[in-house]
Amino acid sequence: MVVCVKQVPDTTEVRIDPRTNTLVRAGVPAVINPYDAHAVEAAVQLKEKYGGRVTALSMGPPQAEEVLRRALAMGADEGILLTDRAFAGSDTLATSYILAQAIKKIDKMLPVNLVLCGKQAIDGDTAQVGPGIATRLGFTQLTYCMAIDAIDLEQGYIQVQRKLEGKREIVRGRLPALLTVVKEINELRYASLPALVRAARVDIITWGKDDLELDPAQIGLKGSPTSVWRIFAPPARPGGEIIPGKPQEAAAALVEKLVKTKVVADR
Numbered sequence: 299m300v301v302c303v304k305q306v307p308d309t310t311e312v313r314i315d316p317r318t319n320t321l322v323r324a325g326v327p328a329v330i331n332p333y334d335a336h337a338v339e340a341a342v343q344l345k346e347k348y349g350g351r352v353t354a355l356s357m358g359p360p361q362a363e364e365v366l367r368r369a370l371a372m373g374a375d376e377g378i379l380l381t382d383r384a385f386a387g388s389d390t391l392a393t394s395y396i397l398a399q400a401i402k403k404i405d406k407m408l409p410v411n412l413v414l415c416g417k418q419a420i421d422g423d424t425a426q427v428g429p430g431i432a433t434r435l436g437f438t439q440l441t442y443c444m445a446i447d448a449i450d451l452e453q454g455y456i457q458v459q460r461k462l463e464g465k466r467e468i469v470r471g472r473l474p475a476l477l478t479v480v481k482e483i484n485e486l487r488y489a490s491l492p493a494l495v496r497a498a499r500v501d502i503i504t505w506g507k508d509d510l511e512l513d514p515a516q517i518g519l520k521g522s523p524t525s526v527w528r529i530f531a532p533p534a535r536p537g538g539e540i541i542p543g544k545p546q547e548a549a550a551a552l553v554e555k556l557v558k559t560k561v562v563a564d565r
């Protein structure tokens with residue numbers, strides 16, 4: 299199994315500077331993308347049930363090594379960091395290409411049956427990288443997984459529950475498969491002390507562009523069909539309004555306002 303983990307700024311701590319209208323990222327801690335933590339936990343639970351090996355894989359700057367150590371503390375067996383200046387500026391197409399090429403290399407050493415990703419990253423927020431990897435590898439694609447019911451290694455299938463709007467969908471697909479997971483899939487456990495010690499000591503494997511079979515035209519800024527040309531903070535919301543009067547009158551005035559502003563439909 300391979301779990302893709304991304305290091306992201308803790309967006310609950312990111313503030314907007316009201317004067318410059320830019321994000322204040324200084325001093326904001328970098329964390330493992332929350333959905334990816336659930337993907338690691340899901341992989342470790344599968345390992346406990348079915349055996350196998352869990353490889354955590356991340357692309358990012360050298361400090362992204364921290365999220366791989368976090369995955370090791372949660373029970374992953376090894377961590378591989380894809381880091382190279384040539385990878386910088388990659389959009390989702392280039393990111394999924396580089397990750398897929400790394401998974402192909404891992405697969406040559408030990409066959410990969412399952413790739414787990416988070417549903418989305420809380421900084422980029424696109425939810426495109428997982429499906430991108432699945433397409434490139436030709437794996438069955440199962441997104442928004444909230445439960446893994448069963449895996450039959452002999453018959454070569456997996457059954458999952460997908461979280462859809464207002465319902466869940468039970469799907470069976472052939473292995474190898476790529477799953478993206480939502481938070482409902484499990485509860486995170488605390489890392490054990492021996493696991494923490496091992497995670498701090500173990501060597502992280504580092505691969506650069508020359509360690510992978512890559513088409514230089516498909517990576518980094520050059521390999522990215524999209525580019526972000528402007529980033530700005532959303533405008534501040536106008537202040538609220540308190541409607542005075544007795545409760546009944548105020549309620550009537552409120553309804554009138556809501557209808558007028560088309561927040562609710564008129565009867």
Ligand SMILES: Cc1cc2nc3c(=O)[nH]c(=O)nc-3n(C[C@H](O)[C@H](O)[C@H](O)COP(=O)(O)OP(=O)(O)OC[C@H]3O[C@@H](n4cnc5c(N)ncnc54)[C@H](O)[C@@H]3O)c2cc1C
Pocket residue numbers: 302303304305331333334337355356357358387388389390391393397414415416417418419420421422423424425426427428519522524525526527529
């Ligand atoms: C503010 C901001 C500005 C950016 N500016 C640019 C720019 O100018 N040009 C540009 O080309 N790119 C830019 N990027 C980067 C790029 O768009 C995305 O970060 C990248 O393509 C991944 O997409 P995502 O974050 O939406 O991941 P998602 O598709 O939402 O992630 C889904 C899952 O895929 C896996 N995953 C995603 N990324 C990685 C990773 N690196 N390593 C391991 N697993 C991963 C994780 O399991 C994750 O849960 C910018 C990103 C941000 C946040």
